[in-house]
Structures are given as C-alpha cells and as structure tokens.
Amino acid sequence: MRYSTQVKPISYLKANAAEVLANLAEQREPLVITQNGEAKAVLQDVASYESTQETLALLKILAIGNEEVAAGKLKPAKDVLKRLKSKVVDA
Known part of the structure; x- marks a missing residue:
C-alpha cells in the first residue's frame, strides 16, 4: 500500500x-x-481499526507465549488436554 x-x-x-x-x-x-x-x-475506518486491534492482540498473545517458552514455562500437551477435558465434563 x-x-x-x-x-x-x-x-x-x-x-x-x-x-x-x-x-x-x-x-x-x-x-x-x-x-x-x-x-x-x-x-x-472503524472496521479496519478493529481488525488492526484484533491482530495486535493476537500478536501480543504470541509474544507472551514465546516469552514463556523461552523462560521454560512449558507443560506437556497431554496434561493440558487432560485438564481441559475435565473442565468440559464439569461444565
């Protein structure tokens, strides 16, 4: 552009x-x-502004995730899935 x-x-x-x-x-x-x-x-325009804000929010989430990976804050996927499944059953 x-x-x-x-x-x-x-x-x-x-x-x-x-x-x-x-x-x-x-x-x-x-x-x-x-x-x-x-x-x-x-x-x-408002639609473009909202789209930009959503994109920035997603990029921020990715950056936070990358920081957590770099800091070693990891959990095995099977543990996370188990926890999510238990929350769905409880709901």
Whole structure:
C-alpha cells in the first residue's frame, strides 16, 4: 500500500469531511493528514481499526507465549488436554 497517494492536508479534511469518511469506509485504506506540511495523524475506518486491534492482540498473545517458552514455562500437551477435558465434563 502506498501512503503517498493517501495524504491530504487538514484543510482538505475540514472542507470534505463527509466525503473523506465515505472514502475511508469504501476503500478501507488509511488517510494521512498533514498540518504545515508534516504528517500529524492517520484516519482509518472503524472496521479496519478493529481488525488492526484484533491482530495486535493476537500478536501480543504470541509474544507472551514465546516469552514463556523461552523462560521454560512449558507443560506437556497431554496434561493440558487432560485438564481441559475435565473442565468440559464439569461444565
């Protein structure tokens, strides 16, 4: 994705807010907003934002898992499965 095609000054956003929001929802590409020639903010549609947050959460879980493996915090799979099966039966 090329962000260079998705860069607009804040004045454009102010003058075309409804159109910008419609384009964000349709194209699902972020829009970089500049102020005085500098990038200041990134706008994106809600669905893309939620997807990004879910992806970050999954990556965080993976990173925590990797840290636990590196620290030797491991349990045999058969023990984990046994515990899970007992919880399902109890429920």
